[in-house]
Every structure is written in structure tokens, then in C-alpha cells.
Amino acid sequence: MIEAKGLKKTYTISKKAGFLRKEKQKVKAVDGIDLTISEGEIVGLLGLNGAGKTTTIKMLCTLLNPTAGTISVDGLDAVCDAMAVKGLVNMIAGGERMLYWRLTGAENLRYFGKLYGLHGLELEEKISSLLSQVGLSEVSDTPVELYSKGMKQRLQIARGLINDPRYLFLDEPTLGLDVPVAKQLRETVKNLAKEQQKGILLTSHYLEEVEELCDRVYIIEKGKIVLHDTPQKITETVVNEFHVSVETRTLSALEQSKLAKGLPSCKIQFLPSSDGTILEIKAPFDPTSIIIAICVEQKISIQKLELKRPRLEDAILALAKEKSA
Amino acid sequence: MWLPFSATFERNYLVMRRAFPWSFFLGHILSGVYIIVFAYLSYFYVFRGELNNRFISSAGTGDYLSYVILGGLLYSFSVSLLMIVSRAIITELREGTLEALLLSPSSRKGYYLGYMAQGFMRVGLEFFAITSAGYFFGLHLKNINWINIIVVLIVLILATFTQALILGTFMLYFRDTYITQNTLFVLMSLVCGITFPPAFLPESVALIGEIMPLTHGLDALRMVWIEGKPLSEVFPLLLKILVLGIVYFPIGAVCIKKMEKIVLEKHFG
Numbered sequence: 001m002i003e004a005k006g007l008k009k010t011y012t013i014s015k016k017a018g019f020l021r022k023e024k025q026k027v028k029a030v031d032g033i034d035l036t037i038s039e040g041e042i043v044g045l046l047g048l049n050g051a052g053k054t055t056t057i058k059m060l061c062t063l064l065n066p067t068a069g070t071i072s073v074d075g076l077d078a079v080c081d082a083m084a085v086k087g088l089v090n091m092i093a094g095g096e097r098m099l100y101w102r103l104t105g106a107e108n109l110r111y112f113g114k115l116y117g118l119h120g121l122e123l124e125e126k127i128s129s130l131l132s133q134v135g136l137s138e139v140s141d142t143p144v145e146l147y148s149k150g151m152k153q154r155l156q157i158a159r160g161l162i163n164d165p166r167y168l169f170l171d172e173p174t175l176g177l178d179v180p181v182a183k184q185l186r187e188t189v190k191n192l193a194k195e196q197q198k199g200i201l202l203t204s205h206y207l208e209e210v211e212e213l214c215d216r217v218y219i220i221e222k223g224k225i226v227l228h229d230t231p232q233k234i235t236e237t238v239v240n241e242f243h244v245s246v247e248t249r250t251l252s253a254l255e256q257s258k259l260a261k262g263l264p265s266c267k268i269q270f271l272p273s274s275d276g277t278i279l280e281i282k283a284p285f286d287p288t289s290i291i292i293a294i295c296v297e298q299k300i301s302i303q304k305l306e307l308k309r310p311r312l313e314d315a316i317l318a319l320a321k322e323k324s325a
Numbered sequence: 326m327w328l329p330f331s332a333t334f335e336r337n338y339l340v341m342r343r344a345f346p347w348s349f350f351l352g353h354i355l356s357g358v359y360i361i362v363f364a365y366l367s368y369f370y371v372f373r374g375e376l377n378n379r380f381i382s383s384a385g386t387g388d389y390l391s392y393v394i395l396g397g398l399l400y401s402f403s404v405s406l407l408m409i410v411s412r413a414i415i416t417e418l419r420e421g422t423l424e425a426l427l428l429s430p431s432s433r434k435g436y437y438l439g440y441m442a443q444g445f446m447r448v449g450l451e452f453f454a455i456t457s458a459g460y461f462f463g464l465h466l467k468n469i470n471w472i473n474i475i476v477v478l479i480v481l482i483l484a485t486f487t488q489a490l491i492l493g494t495f496m497l498y499f500r501d502t503y504i505t506q507n508t509l510f511v512l513m514s515l516v517c518g519i520t521f522p523p524a525f526l527p528e529s530v531a532l533i534g535e536i537m538p539l540t541h542g543l544d545a546l547r548m549v550w551i552e553g554k555p556l557s558e559v560f561p562l563l564l565k566i567l568v569l570g571i572v573y574f575p576i577g578a579v580c581i582k583k584m585e586k587i588v589l590e591k592h593f594g
Contacts, residue, residue, distance in 0.1 A: 011590060058589070061428060063424060063428065063589055064586075064589060064590060065586070083430045084430070086428060086429060086430035087430050090428060091424070091428055093424070095421075096421070097421030097422070097424070097425075098421060098422055098424060098425040099422070099425075100336065100340070100420070100422060101420075102340045102343050102344055103336065103339055107336070107339060110335075111332050111333075111335070111336045112425065112429065114328045114329065114331065114431075115328070115329055115332055115426070115429035115430075115431040116429055116431070117328060117430075117431075159425065163429075
């Protein structure tokens with residue numbers, strides 16, 4: 001298990017303060033974060049730009065030393081035993097970095113494999129199995145500069161798995177990818193956690209992806225954790241608003257009043273349409289069963305019923321709105 | 326250390342085969358050849374083949390052309406090695422591969438040595454090309470003890486490697502290669518005795534040459550190449566180069582590691 005306690009990171013930046021004068025300023029990028037990642041679990045790390053996500057990941061994977069706090073990876077201290085921890089973790093970033101473009105896919109993996117102490121037959125078998133896992137066996141001898149964006153990203157996944165890490169950090173892994181490629185990549189990530197029992201920390205600006213993949217989510221703001229729960233509970237806590245749209249025959253004034261009375265804590269709008277009436281309902285709970293019950297009782301036939309559950313995206317937007325208010 | 330060494334060697338070899346850095350390769354050969362041609366023309370057409378006694382006593386030889394040709398040869402050799410090793414990390418930073426490298430638990434010494442060993446293949450070609458050009462301008466290649474020359478070159482390579490680590494630190498600090506490296510190279514061309522003995526310089530400027538491995542490497546190479554001196558006679562010079570290497574190595578190793586962290590914080594933090 002990865003366990004971070006009281007994690008802080010302060011940067012010192014220089015600012016111009018007149019001609020040939022500079023002032024040093026301390027900026028808290030991460031301010032006392034506690035988090036855990038278990039094997040086989042996908043954990044999301046969300047926040048607006050500059051919230052401290054990338055700095056947190058860089059500290060967890062030993063690239064940056066924390067200013068304060070501790071990080072333990074399966075009992076090893078990430079600062080004192082950094083070399084041992086490096087063997088247990090790996091990172092995959094979005095975009096087209098972290099690969100040598102003039103080398104082929106297989107050569108890239110061979111290079112990184114050797115940096116992790118692999119060699120000989122074991123390395124060659126690993127390369128061939130990873131390339132087949134990410135579907136790049138046929139282009140293993142093609143230079144990376146000729147790969148498409150999606151192929152480069154898949155090769156990055158193979159590179160991230162070359163040392164068979166117990167924990168994987170994914171920083172915007174689907175950034176700029178086509179929908180089918182991103183979907184395939186999400187499947188791979190799911191398999192890594194559920195079948196290979198790897199602990200995964202994911203940051204992404206695509207919140208549907210986080211909702212689909214993550215068991216738990218940490219939301220950070222200005223270097224501090226403001227919420228931590230399952231995506232569903234976070235959404236319910238923050239947004240707490242369901243939208244239901246119902247199409248019926250034209251309703252009489254009496255029927256409209258019965259419906260309004262049956263849903264006292266909800267906002268209802270009755271909109272006329274060419275075929276009848278459209279009910280737009282906003283409720284702090286899922287009101288579908290009550291609506292159906294009233295309609296059955298009043299013998300109102302429902303032509304169409306659409307429920308829009310609150311999404312994680314709504315929660316993040318609500319949080320951002322709250323902070324800027 | 327062996328695996329990162331062989332991995333880096335192989336990687337750079339493959340990259341060199343696919344995209345040979347022709348501009349650097351030809352640039353280094355041309356800078357060595359320019360020094361030789363300039364010295365040849367000025368020696369014969371400006372100074373009419375005359376040398377004053379001060380030059381002979383300071384340089385320890387009256388063979389001006391061999392003196393300058395070896396100066397140009399070893400200068401190009403040092404500059405190439407310095408560039409290859411010192412630019413390693415900043416190139417990773419520019420190509421976006423630095424994080425992947427630093428994420429791995431690999432030995433940095435093996436990485437740099439792999440860089441240098443592979444770079445030596447290119448430097449060797451440059452050395453051969455400039456030596457061939459030098460031959461046509463008067464460099465003698467007969468009765469040379471090549472083993473002594475190789476020993477001098479190996480000692481110089483080791484010290485230049487350590488100097489490159491310090492140069493690499495400055496490159497990372499300034500996030501620049503061009504101005505940083507050329508400032509050092511211009512200084513080296515002035516104070517290391519490439520075309521004239523450092524004794525011609527004011528004492529304070531000549532002192533800077535004392536901390537450059539190239540100055541002592543050149544003295545040693547000229548002694549074994551031009552005068553055919555045995556290694557026992559150049560031993561004090563080799564010792565000076567080794568001492569410089571021993572001093573530069575811990576400074577370079579510690580500073581570049583520290584600078585890697587600073588770059589990561591500034592660039593990716």
C-alpha cells in the first residue's frame with residue numbers, strides 16, 4: 001500500500017522587484033495531503049489547474065522530494081529508500097513525451113528494461129509480451145516517430161509496465177486521444193487494476209473517465225484535499241440534484257396540481273408541446289418512482305421519461321463555483 | 326552500472342546510425358582544420374617560417390606546425406567529448422525523456438559513461454580526419470610510439486569526462502547549451518596553449534589554463550608525439566591531469582545530481 005501522510009511541497013520562486021532586483025517567494029503547491037492507494041484499486045486525483053495534482057504524483061513516484069510529510073510504499077520510505085521504491089512504481093504521462101522517437105517500439109522497451117535491470121531472454125520475452133498486450137507487435141520495428149498519437153500512448157503504457165510495477169501513476173493518460181483509442185486504453189487500465197492487482201493513481205480532465213474507472217476519488221484544491229469518497233458519493237454530496245423530463249398527453253390544471261402536490265420539495269415546470277405536456281422536474285432525490293405512481297393513479301400515459309443523474313463533472317463545477325464565489 | 330552503460334551505448338549508437346549529427350561532426354573537423362590552415366598560412370606567408378627564441382623555449386620545440394596541428398587536434402577532441410557528455414541531460418530534458426530516465430533506479434555513472442563511450446566512436450572519426458589533414462600540412466607520423474599517445478589520451482579522456490559533468494551542471498542551471506559551452510570553448514582556445522604557449526599570456530590569465538585538463542594534455546601529447554619522450558618524462562603532467570579529474574569528479578557528480586532535482590522542480594513542478 002502507498003500511504004502519504006501530511007505531504008507538503010513548497011517551491012521558492014524568484015519575482016522581479018525592480019531593476020536587477022529579485023524577491024524570493026514561497027509557494028505552497030501541496031499543503032498537507034494524506035492519501036492511500038491499495039493494490040488492485042484505482043484512485044482518482046482531481047482538481048482544477050494548479051491544484052497540486054502533478055506535484056503530488058511527482059512526489060509519490062520519487063521524482064520530487066516532499067518539503068514535509070512522509071510517503072511509504074509497501075513499508076519503504078520514498079525519500080530514504082528512493083532507489084528501491086523506483087523499482088515498485090512507474091508513471092505514464094499523457095502527450096507524446098517519455099519515449100525516444102528515433103528508436104523503434106521494441107528498442108525503446110529494451111532501453112528502459114535495461115535501466116530497470118532486466119536483460120537477456122527475460123527482457124526479450126517481456127518486450128514481446130508487452131507489445132502484444134498493447135497491440136503493437138506488428139509495428140515493433142518501426143521508429144516511434146512514425147507512430148500515431150494513440151500508438152505512442154500505447155507504447156507509453158508498455159514502457160510504464162516494463163518493470164512490472166505494483167503501483168502505476170497515470171497523469172492524463174488519454175489526453176488528446178481519439179474516442180475508440182481512449183476507450184481501449186480505459187479497458188487496459190481496468191484490467192491492470194482488477195486482473196493484475198496493480199494500484200493505480202489517475203489524474204484526468206475527462207471526468208466521465210474518472211467516474212468509470214475510479215474506486216475512490218480525492219479532490220484537491222490549492223494543495224489541500226477538500227473531498228475524498230467514491231465518485232457517486234462525492235456527486236451526491238456536492239450536487240444533490242436530479243433532472244427528470246417527462247412527456248405526457250396534455251394535462252389538465254387539476255392533474256398538474258396533483259403532480260405538484262405529490263412532489264412538494266421539487267421544482268416543476270409544465271411546458272406545452274405539440275403532442276401534449278412536458279414536465280421538467282428538478283429534485284434533491286430520484287423522483288421517478290413517485291412520478292410514475294402519480295401518473296398511474298391519475299391514468300396519465302407517459303410517452304417518454306428521461307432521468308439525468310448528477311455527474312462528477314457537475315460536482316466539480318459546483319465546487320469550482322463555490323470556491324470562486 | 327554495466328546495464329545502464331550498455332543500454333545508453335546501444336541507444337545512442339542506434340540514434341547516431343539513424344540521424345548522424347553531421348553538423349557537429351563536420352563543424353568539429355572544420356574547426357580543427359581551420360586552426361591548422363590558419364597556422365600554416367601565417368607561418369609561411371606572414372612570418373616567413375621564422376620563430377623567435379621565446380617561442381622555442383616556452384613551447385619546448387621549434388616545430389611550429391606540429392605544435393599547432395596537435396593543438397588543433399586535441400582541442401577538437403576535447404570539445405567534442407565535452408559536448409557529448411555535458412549535453413546528455415539537457416537533451417533528455419528537451420526531448421521530454423528526462424522524467425522516464427530519472428524514474429528508473431539506474432546508475433547515472435553508467436549512463437554518462439555509456440554516453441561518452443558511444444560518443445568516442447564519433448570523436449575517433451574526427452580525430453582520424455584531423456590527423457589526416459594535419460599530415461598534409463606537416464604533421465609527422467613516423468617513429469611515433471602510439472601506445473604512449475593512447476595512454477595520454479585515455480588520461481585526458483577521464484579528466485575531460487569529469488570536466489563535462491561540471492559543464493553539464495552549468496547548462497542545466499542556465500537551461501542553455503550554446504552560450505554556456507562556447508564561453509568555455511573560447512576560454513580554452515585562449516588559455517590552453519592551442520596555437521601559442523600559455524607563457525605568452527599575462528600570468529593571471531595563464532593561471533586559468535592550469536585548471537584545464539587540456540593544457541596539460543597538450544603538453545604531454547606534444548612531448549610524446551613531437552619529441553618522442555617516454556611516459557616517465559610526462560608522468561608529472563599525467564598526474565596533474567588525474568588530480569584535476571579527481572577534484573572535478575565529486576564536484577561534478579554532486580552538482581549535476583542536485584541540478585537534476587532543481588530542474589525537475591522548476592520544469593515539472
